[in-house]
Amino acid sequence: MTESTHRRFGTTTAPVPGDMGWNLGMVLRGYQTLFEAAVADMPAGIRGFQVLSAVVHKDPPNQQALGAHLAIDRTVLTYLLDTLVDAGVVERIPDPGDRRARKIVPTDGGRKMLAVYEARVAAAEYDLMAGLEEDDARALALLISRLAKSVHRALPGASPCEAMDNL
CATH class of the missing domain: 1.10.10.10 (Winged helix-like DNA-binding domain superfamily/Winged helix DNA-binding domain)
Known part of the structure; x- marks a missing residue:
């Protein structure tokens, strides 16, 4: 299989630009x-x-x-x-x-x-987070918290509910 075939079917581990939105959306839905x-x-x-x-x-x-x-x-x-x-x-x-x-x-x-x-x-x-190792789950929670605070500082009036309604 070529690299493009791997990527198309989600078997690559390399991040693909734009996937973050889908990933965040799936995690948020769960x-x-x-x-x-x-x-x-x-x-x-x-x-x-x-x-x-x-x-x-x-x-x-x-x-x-x-x-x-x-x-x-x-x-x-x-x-x-x-x-x-x-x-x-x-x-x-x-x-x-x-x-x-x-x-x-x-x-x-x-x-x-x-x-x-x-x-x-x-x-x-x-x-x-049951699918993650305990240390990974803890690190993810910490990183999400840092990222959310950073976004909130940059966009203090932004509504997370409105963002989800428009996702």
Whole structure:
């Protein structure tokens, strides 16, 4: 077989320009499938998990900062927060620095719920990387994190959800 035949049928190990998009898309699709299943019972699903996780781990100063961090439209965020407030996992309190603004804080129940779902998400991520050696999986996770932060610095207003919708 010639090199072009090997390449055409995917048997080459050399990177091909343009394959990164397909590779990232396949990995993301696999991740999304496992992630959706892991948080299926979470109030507001994936978005509810992301909001609660950001509230707990990032402690944004107010609702506007939370929306900006997650690249969620203000109106959509309001509905998500209503769902999470109704579920008893977050509260809206006056922002200590600006009484007109609201800070979103987790409840004790919200923290406990997040811990349960983080364990499920961790198991899903482990399953996704099951085909890799442990050191490779750890290195991949670190490299993806570095690359994502680099892209975010270069394109701070970019929405990962919008990117996926347009992929």
